[in-house]
Amino acid sequence: MSAAVSERVVNRGLSHDLRVVKVVLYRDLMRFLYDVGRAMATLLQGLMMLFVIGVGFGSLMPDAPGGVELTTVMFPGVIAMLVISTAIASAGSVVSDREHGFLREMLASPARRGAIALGKVCGGSVLALLQGSLLLIMAGLAGVPYHPVLLLQLAGLMFVLAFTTSALGVLTATLVRHPEAFLGISQMAIMPLVLLSGALFPIANLPAWLKTMALVNPITYAVDPMRRAVFERVETTPEAEALFNPGVTWFSWQVPGAVEVLMVGGAGLLFFALAVRRFARMTV
Template identity: 50%
Template sequence: MTAEVARVGVAPRGGRHDLRAIKVVLHREMLRFVNDRPRMVSMLVQPVLWLFIMGTGFGTLVRDSIPGVDFRTFMFPGMISMTVIMTAMFSAGSIVWDREFGFLREMLVAPVSRGAIVIGKCLGGAAVACAQGVIILALAGFVGVPYSPPLMLTLLAEMFIAAFTITAFGLLFAARMRNMQSFFGLMQMAIMPMMFLSGAMFPLSNLPSWLHWLTTINPLTYTVDPMRQAVFAHLDVPPQVNAVLNPGVTWFGWQLPVGLEVAMVALIGLAMLAGAVAQFRKTE
């Protein structure tokens, strides 16, 4: 007699299964965020210190040159960006952790496209980063930023686009990383200079030509500036002070519209996501 071999059924791949995979990965990212209280606190400490301690200290140095404006108000959009970027990077790095402990392999052999896993991871990282950024957003009134519903919604939308792009950037690098130390070493080397050159902590006006050039080729500049433009649009600031603190980003004397800056960040994010999907399709 010949023993019969039991058949194993595998669910066919399809759009519905991919959408479900995106939802599951996103939900998992949210659960990890909610259950990791130390991570939530540690990601908030640095921007709060920069905003209330460094911002107050720097404010005493420039108080006479920016009458009627708290320097912490100027730094507020930059600190939102810092919070979102750091949180998004940690979310992207968690996929390296999943690889080390074998969970990533289990996801990759599931009957769903690898693109769905990467998209779910990217959306989850963006959602987690926005949730963290909302906590900083709640501090707006303490630094002279009004709690205007249109302003809050605008900042929330810009936060999500920035978080999506940074998460995609992190996933692109994480696709080939084998340990957390290498990933965060590389990310710190890349992100910290970009953060300092984004105008998060100093105005972009009257910069030396070499520094102005570096800020214009820095993608993070185009995540900070739209938030600052939105904040200053809701403040009663003297024109001369606005010109110093909120000059916008210029290319050869032409100031970029906010809509173009946001579109550029979104397109960069989509390009990074496409690259990350391609990398994960090559992963064994």
């Protein structure tokens, strides 16, 4: 009898946690929908990066190596940049909620703090995935085929990257108290993470010290599987493949795509666990 009662209590606790996650996620989604300007600005930034810079630098190469346009090469990296920017910016709601007292109310409620943290991370992940999906719709303009398997692969990789960067953003947001400070830290972090990930150019031919920095960057292992997936569906030459899609190597060993995805997902779980710990220690 006591075992049955205990099981009902556990089930009720889990359902309560899921409702907390749902409420926090719904609130962040509504905030995003009301702030259409921010969403459009982020999307336009990605489009400008892809087509203005891609076409501009592509004009310097009249004959595309292997028939692959520079916009096609840049497409996975620009998607990653858009996902990272959206996920980290969404985590800024933790700082603004603290400043306006809403976070204090959530922490003082009976809701488990881990559920609040999960709701925040899921909110950032879903928003980043939505933003990335808008750019994914325009894949054909960048020379990327609309192959169902490719689209599913990119969507799955985007979600893993979104979860990891959202967890990192939430963790960072728990360490600062003012929106201005979070904005400065996030802007300072996003650009190096993107530039040193191979998003805009392959890392294989970088100087040794820059390549070392790229290899310890977790975003590198999210961009590379995306580019691999695209090049699996694009017709090109072995020379262009070696130039634009060299992969990531450790001491002449090429890291498999599955290992890269596990590394990014593992980093996300680590960041999430640290964020939950920070939420548990936050004072009301």
